[in-house]
Amino acid sequence: MLENNAVAVVFALGSALTIAWGTVVRHRIAVASGENRSGAIWDAIKQPTWWVGVASALFGYLLQIVALAFGTLLVVQPILVLSLMFTLPLSAKYDGRRISASETAWAGLLTAAVAILVVRGNPAPGHREPDLSVWLVCLGIGAVILLAFFVYALQQAAALRALVLGSITGAIMGYVAVLSKAVVDVFSDAGTAALLASWELWTLIAFAAIGTAVQQASFNAGPLKNSLPAMTVVEPLVAFVLGYIVLGEKFQIEGWEYAYMAAAIAVMTISTVILSRKSIDEEEASAAGGANHTDTEAAPNAGATGAETAAS
Template structure:
């Protein structure tokens, strides 16, 4: 079995685990009242809930599969496949909310599946370097940190949809950066424990992943999942794929004619992702209404 095919299988498995873990954690976070939020956000309350831990463990399993996929394939291959988590979340969310999946949602699901297949098969993603250089991380930090800071500043001053959107954008961006760091750490694992423990990527990954997870939970708790879930789901593959292309030198093996098809597929994937994420958010709003404060 080729490394590309194995990477695709691991990525699809990761998407399934991510779907289950996300739905469980969304439903748990959505009912946390504002007066129960601690200094670290809603996580201070959620860690006392066994159901949240179940979703977290499944999510970690998804991350392990994602890391395995990134060790074998490029970011341009793995990250679009992870968007299929929304496809898996569709029937799960519908079952929890006690409703049937509409014909419109099935059409969006078909569009998502087709667009991802076109990007992966027709685009034929080619790998680049396994790790980013130090000067790359300096540039990424110089651009990324102010963007994250602006999102957090805006979220602190907003409520409802605007707050959820800004936190979702910040969390999704950091998850995209974490994907690049993960690819580097997986490469270092093959060189031995000393290479991992003395690397910048290993410690940066721990910090970035922890902050991204906290921001994601805060976005879920903000109440409007129709804003936070699409933002997080779109930003992660966009940021990771962009960094894979610009920083690691990954590319799609396509001529100009095929490139036009890939652009259309990318637009279709983005539209389908937003539509399905909003549907998943509606399911959670129905099944897990917010607990009133006061």
């Protein structure tokens, strides 16, 4: 398929927006169901809106695949980080509130950093058929490191365990991003039969399944604010490194330009952490508000019951 980063940007933005909307929908349902209540998960999945949110996530991934078919990983991956920025106004609309000045400022910095990476970096396409030996080295080293961190995480207290497991999830999803690009290239060059026979497809499925399991373990280990920021930051960083090493993609820069590209990556990382924590804080505040509303409604009923008992 013809390389066209402009088309890739359009589909990547569509993917980021779709994923953000689906995330907000599922989070709203989780809050309404009561995340800590027994049976809350089953209550959520019984709602058609929850399935709409899941479908939007799958559609968002499909748009990501299309974006990768047209453009480089180094173009698509930074734009996907903007899903976090899109989550803020969508969540604010659901909650009936305004976005704060600090949220707007950090969202602006994130957007500027992504723009610098995509526009000024102008990533060049890499190898459509990366060397298998490079793949094996990166997969082997990654597996050993991530397994060691997983064992370490199991021995830690809840907060640190959630942080480490979140980081592991982000790293695995970074591999998923690179494998997705490889799968798209195999399909574009050789068709469906070759794709089904390729090791890239089945490795992608395995990594996605493992990543989902570790992600759930990180959520179960402690508060979302301990795992989600690490997860969100590590994924693009790992994808960048693997894109350089495995796929051979490169930013078209030289000399001192590396300095401001590094600064853009740093700003993107910091903005992502802060915005993800703000998003979680708003969700927790919304959940607390819902709980207080429920308690307020329950109190008069409890009083009436007591009065009836005394009268009898």
